[in-house]
Ligand code: NAP
């Protein structure tokens with residue numbers, strides 16, 4: 001067994017605290033990764049707080065993982081010891097259903113095996129995530145990470161990156177499209193970078209006036225303060241797509257109204273409570289709402305390769321593991337520029 005140091009949520013209300021546990025030695029098809037950096041996603045907070053349903057405490061969150069391979073199983077052919085590797089939001093799936101067969105394991109009919117708050121398939125062993133010193137994962141659910149990029153900024157690509165890249169690609173967003181990105185946090189700042197890179201005209205839709213200069217630095221062509229009624233009025237019927245990354249309850253109707261005829265809102269933000277569907281706002285202009293969940297292994301690799309080629313990384317604030325509770329508090333106040341990334345060396 002491999003001893004692992006970690007931080008865990010022990011319940012829904014108290015701060016995360018140090019935790020130690022053991023992981024099984026690498027199996028024939030697995031790789032062992034010494035975790036170097038782990039991004040902090042708002043989904044970690046939702047899960048730790050029990051926003052989305054039952055939690056198997058102690059919970060070790062973290063699904064934006066980058067590290068170095070320190071051991072490989074006897075059958076492993078895709079990775080070697082010493083290489084950089086990444087792990088995202090899931091570590092396994094059924095491998096046989098239509099979604100798995102088509103490379104969209106995130107939609108597995110049996111449910112993907114989450115990197116945390118799941119159980120290893122066919123066992124009762126809880127999966128534990130990236131707020132830890134090492135992880136052992138099947139090579140087919142492990143990503144190649146380029147040595148070309150600063151890996152601190154690569155970690156958030158494993159969730160924030162793929163979650164925004166995937167729906168923009170699926171809907172073929174690019175030149176000639178006007179795109180609004182709603183919410184400038186971890187997902188939002190990657191959405192701006194990708195939409196701009198794909199050739200779209202991008203407007204940052206934010207409720208934080210202080211983020212205007214940063215939005216422009218990230219490449220957004222325009223900034224709109226959503227708390228200003230005049231701005232909202234002037235933007236009515238103007239976007240082909242709105243990529244909605246908001247983590248808290250909000251008025252979908254107000255933003256759907258900014259879509260032109262046939263416009264689409266892509267929902268990736270996952271607030272705890274269900275939203276009402278404002279049917280008339282959809283009907284009157286044949287607008288639609290589509291959801292999207294991270295991306296499959298094949299597309300995640302494609303996204304990482306695209307980022308290496310185009311020099312795209314996340315803007316990060318590197319923190320020690322012990323800062324995690326302050327980081328959560330700040331994210332709940334929309335105060336993050338634009339992803340916290342834990343330096344796992346602070347835990348060793
Ligand atoms: P984050 O970094 O905390 O950013 C969320 C942003 O939403 C904030 O920075 C803020 O932007 C905006 N916001 C927050 N509260 C708001 C409110 N009351 N009204 C309007 N805007 C508000 O979070 P994240 O890590 O990007 O995650 C965002 C959401 O996506 C979370 O719900 C997360 O669970 C979900 N998620 C989904 C997937 C998926 O596969 N679908 C994957 C990862 C994460 P401004 O200050 O600019 O307004």
Ligand code: ZN
Pocket residue numbers: 041042043044063089159160
């Ligand atoms: Zn995430």
Ligand code: ZN
Pocket residue numbers: 093094095096097098099100101105107108109110111
């Ligand atoms: Zn499946």
